[in-house]
Amino acid sequence: MKGKFLAVLLGLVFCLCVLSVLARGEEQKAQSYVVIEFVVKPGKIADFEAAYKESINELKKQGYYLPIYVYNMEFPHYYAFYPVPLYSGIDDFFAAYADFAKKMGMEKLQKIHEREYASIEYYKMFLIRYREDLSLHPEIPKYPQEQERFVHWGLCYIRPGKEQEFEERFKAIKSMYKKKRLKDIDYGWDMYVGDIGTEMPFYFFSEEGKSKAHFWTQAEKRHEAVGQELFNLFDGVLASCREFVFKGGQFRPDLSYIPKEK
Numbered sequence: 001m002k003g004k005f006l007a008v009l010l011g012l013v014f015c016l017c018v019l020s021v022l023a024r025g026e027e028q029k030a031q032s033y034v035v036i037e038f039v040v041k042p043g044k045i046a047d048f049e050a051a052y053k054e055s056i057n058e059l060k061k062q063g064y065y066l067p068i069y070v071y072n073m074e075f076p077h078y079y080a081f082y083p084v085p086l087y088s089g090i091d092d093f094f095a096a097y098a099d100f101a102k103k104m105g106m107e108k109l110q111k112i113h114e115r116e117y118a119s120i121e122y123y124k125m126f127l128i129r130y131r132e133d134l135s136l137h138p139e140i141p142k143y144p145q146e147q148e149r150f151v152h153w154g155l156c157y158i159r160p161g162k163e164q165e166f167e168e169r170f171k172a173i174k175s176m177y178k179k180k181r182l183k184d185i186d187y188g189w190d191m192y193v194g195d196i197g198t199e200m201p202f203y204f205f206s207e208e209g210k211s212k213a214h215f216w217t218q219a220e221k222r223h224e225a226v227g228q229e230l231f232n233l234f235d236g237v238l239a240s241c242r243e244f245v246f247k248g249g250q251f252r253p254d255l256s257y258i259p260k261e262k
Contacts, residue, residue, distance in 0.1 A: 032129045032195065033081045034093060039121045040076035048078075048119035052255055055112050059257050062103050066096050068257040071151055073249030076121075126197030128204075134167060134191035135205075136174045138182075148208040149250050150215045157243040158201040166203065166240035173233050182225055186218040212248065 040048045052070075059068070069081045084093055101109055158166050170191065177187055186209065194202030209215025223230065238244055 031085055032127055033083050033192070035082075035126055035128055036080045037124045037126075038078040038080070039123070040078065040119055041121050042076070044119035045076055048116060049255065051112055051115035051119065055116070056255065056257050058104055058108075058112070059100070062100060063259075064096075064100055064257065065259050066093075067259060070252045070255040071249050072252055072255075073151070073153065073247045077247075077249075078252075078255075124197070127195040128192040128198065129195055131191045131193055131203075134170050134174070134203075135189060136177055137188040138186075147210050150209045150212045151249055151251060152207045152209070152215060153247045153249075154205045154207075155243075155245040155247065156203040156205075156237070156241050157199060157245075158203065158240055159242045160201065162240040163201045166201075166237060169233055169236040169240065170205075173230065173237075176226065176229060176233065180226055182222070185221045185225060186214075187222050208251075 038048070056068075067083065071079045071081075073079060082093060156166065189205045189207045191203060191205045194200050194204075207215070209218060
């Protein structure tokens, strides 16, 4: 039973490993994402990453065709994102893993997986959906997406019945930014809504920057440019939330897998 469970978990690891930062433009077009959060045991980060990189190398050898995006957000939390068509793509996700496991060989797969499993406290799997209507990007990007490394997330746990109020406030913020027509200042975000496996109602937005210093420098410039109007609108966002959490971290290209274009 343990071996069977480990094999399933490793398959999820391979297929799902965050963001966006994203190949990253293709990920933004997807309707939904299967996500796994891994919490690594104290002192086991090096072991986890070493085993994980070995699995990525196997993907490269096999010519695996599914993209994987990995982020680490405030060690020891790692998040793996796998873009899928909403609901219908989940079957393809598991079928792709089964095909990979067959080509690689279950015995070899099991050995790598056991090392990964030994390094984590737990994992959580869930589904999120991309909300283009609540997302915002400048018409002309200030720098290429591949330069984005720092990510900043806002996790929004909404009070029951306050979803519409929350969305209206974010749409107002989006409209405000469009009217301001900011120049030489980075702005924008991707918004996602929680689905299967999340505490609903749940939303989270992701912002990016070339580095932590770059992100916060630009954030200060944005706040100066839009003034009190932004804070008044965001107070309405917070009023819709029973809990609101910020998380910072980075995209990990060394732990991610982006298939080569054929």
